[in-house]
Amino acid sequence: MVVQAISSQIEHNADQAERKHYSRFFAALLLVILFDVWFGSAHPLSHATTVNMDRSEVFYAFSNYLKEAHRSSKPIVVFLGSSVLLQPVMEQEANYLNNPIRPFEHRKLASLVEYSKKYPTSCFPKDSDFYCLAMGGEMASDAYLLLSKSVSLGIKPQSVIYASTPRDFQCNSVPSVVSTPMYKLLASLADIPQIAQVTKLSPKELADFIGTRISSLYKYREDIAKYLWLRTKKIIDRFSPIALFEKNDGLGHVRIQKTGMFPDDVPGVITLTPGSAMGYKSAEETLVEYRHHYDPVDLKKYEIQLFYFSKLVELCRAKGIKLVTVNMPLSTTNRNLIPAGFYSKYLCDLQRNCSDQSAKLIDLQKPIWDSDANYTDTVHIKPDKVPRFLDDLFSKVAFRLPARP
Numbered sequence: 248m249v250v251q252a253i254s255s256q257i258e259h260n261a262d263q264a265e266r267k268h269y270s271r272f273f274a275a276l277l278l279v280i281l282f283d284v285w286f287g288s289a290h291p292l293s294h295a296t297t298v299n300m301d302r303s304e305v306f307y308a309f310s311n312y313l314k315e316a317h318r319s320s321k322p323i324v325v326f327l328g329s330s331v332l333l334q335p336v337m338e339q340e341a342n343y344l345n346n347p348i349r350p351f352e353h354r355k356l357a358s359l360v361e362y363s364k365k366y367p368t369s370c371f372p373k374d375s376d377f378y379c380l381a382m383g384g385e386m387a388s389d390a391y392l393l394l395s396k397s398v399s400l401g402i403k404p405q406s407v408i409y410a411s412t413p414r415d416f417q418c419n420s421v422p423s424v425v426s427t428p429m430y431k432l433l434a435s436l437a438d439i440p441q442i443a444q445v446t447k448l449s450p451k452e453l454a455d456f457i458g459t460r461i462s463s464l465y466k467y468r469e470d471i472a473k474y475l476w477l478r479t480k481k482i483i484d485r486f487s488p489i490a491l492f493e494k495n496d497g498l499g500h501v502r503i504q505k506t507g508m509f510p511d512d513v514p515g516v517i518t519l520t521p522g523s524a525m526g527y528k529s530a531e532e533t534l535v536e537y538r539h540h541y542d543p544v545d546l547k548k549y550e551i552q553l554f555y556f557s558k559l560v561e562l563c564r565a566k567g568i569k570l571v572t573v574n575m576p577l578s579t580t581n582r583n584l585i586p587a588g589f590y591s592k593y594l595c596d597l598q599r600n601c602s603d604q605s606a607k608l609i610d611l612q613k614p615i616w617d618s619d620a621n622y623t624d625t626v627h628i629k630p631d632k633v634p635r636f637l638d639d640l641f642s643k644v645a646f647r648l649p650a651r652p
Contacts, residue, residue, distance in 0.1 A: 295470075298513050300431065300470055301470070303432070307349075311353075316402045322405040323404040323405055324372075324376070324406045325394070329382070329384060329412060330384070330626075331627060333381040334524075336359065336379050337379070342521050342633075343358035347520045350517060354378050356377045375406075385427075386415050386416075386424075388427070388430070388551070390415075390555075390556075391559040391562065392433055394563075398562070405569065407571070408644070411573065416593060417593070419539055419542075436457065436460045445550075445551045446551055477509060477512060490503050492509065494508055494510070523630070524630045527626075527627050528624055529624060530619075530623075530625050538584050543586070553600070560572075560600050560601065560606050571644055572606060572609070573640065573644075575611060576612045576621075
């Protein structure tokens with residue numbers, strides 16, 4: 248009897264210990280889940296000094312656009328495209344306001360309202376608000392994602408101006424559709440079937456895509472690691488008697504030293520002042536970069552981007568959104584980098600997709616814009632040419648569309 252009682256007590260204690268282990272495990276799991284949810288909703292890294300997704304152009308631009316558009320009852324006109332459009336409209340905005348602006352955050356454009364008054368057309372309803380969702384490196388697939396997310400969140404623009412260049416369809420620096428900052432931050436699990444229509448994700452890409460959508464900690468894992476490593480380096484550097492880490496001395500030189508700023512420590516958000524140009528690379532550096540973008544042409548990737556452009560056109564038609572696609576000008580030097588025959592194919596495909604859906608296409612690649620003298624780096628319009636460029640853009644839109652009632 249005594250042995251049986253001791254045995255029963257041991258079994259009872261073992262059961263209790265096992266239950267405690269399970270309780271602790273589930274409690275810990277619940278805490279991790281709650282922390283994960285908090286991390287994804289509070290965006291604590293948006294206040295960090297390191298470069299991360301929550302300090303990115305995509306995060307600021309899209310979240311500020313949603314806030315502003317939700318507060319407004321006016322018709323909305325949205326501009327989509329890459330930095331070839333972002334640069335002129337932001338420089339014009341800073342000049343118009345005569346105040347510094349933060350291009351990542353400032354997306355409601357008062358300066359473009361003046362152009363719509365000068366060139367009234369049905370594309371720009373009276374008293375419209377103008378928003379810029381053009382961003383650096385934006386591909387055709389990104390433009391479609393941004394617009395589709397906007398519509399799904401209850402913000403349907405009256406009109407969309409899509410500024411297109413060959414790089415938006417052919418870019419060897421972009422491994423896949425899901426590798427862009429826009430897709431990393433904004434795409435959801437619901438986008439997988441459409442992505443699967445045009446490209447086969449590798450097991451790693453699929454696992455990453457799913458993981459980043461179900462867990463904020465997984466999504467921000469690289470940003471968290473970067474932030475923690477910077478904090479660790481700062482602590483070590485503070486107590487170390489000798490220099491151990493590379494720092495920027497403020498003159499563009501990075502070397503191991505005690506003074507200066509860590510390269511991955513960013514002081515603040517980019518600011519654009521009136522009369523200044525957005526910072527881009529030199530013409531030589533840009534040509535090297537674009538040569539890699541263009542050559543060799545990857546027709547498979549090109550067709551994927553063309554598919555998303557057709558989806559953009561279809562979405563606008565289905566939702567009653569007026570769409571004007573603008574073929575943006577490039578310098579002759581930049582165009583000469585494009586492999587033979589590709590530019591004409593790209594332009595024909597734009598025309599075909601627009602005509603099939605009764606969308607408008609405006610070609611600004613005209614002799615007036617061919618000269619390198621119009622560009623800071625063979626791609627981006629010089630600040631003193633911006634007013635003339637925007638005049639040309641808005642006048643062409645007004646010419647191609649009916650006048651505003």
